[in-house]
Amino acid sequence: MEAFIFCIALYAANFPGGERACEHAEHVLKYSKKYNLKPEVLVSMIYWESGWYPNRRSEAGACGLTQVIPRWTKPVTGKHYTCRDLIDPETSIKVGAQILATHLLDKKGNYYQALCMYNQGPRGCSSAVVKQKGTRYGRKIIRLSRKVKYHMKRDPCRIRGKKDIIY
16 A cells, blocks of 8 residues: 555656556665655655666666666675666665665664765765756755655645546
């Protein structure tokens, strides 16, 4: 039921890639809860990272829905993950959530700084230019996550009007 409400909120927020996000809503909610993250932030981060395409690879070598660079997985998770591992949606969501949660702990709950570290790497947010780019990334994600959170708090039967709800 929780995943259904989450999907309704994504739909109501006109969330980009909402249909693909709903396919993995249970994983997003499971790992958000496990790592004490806001699910609306995790789902927004995944959208910005990969557009919800699990096979996406970046020029920097990042893989999967959460666009994790394999060489950074072992220091944070204790296990080395390969791109082959990270194209599995659940694995990617789990590892991305674990990395974000680690940064969030390091930054004492500051999502903007944690997202900057996620985007630019742990050492990346110290220089002014990289910090500015990472901060813009964090603002985009937080802005989108607020939209999702707003709709998650609303009555699902009133989100779009009764004519849009299928009974």
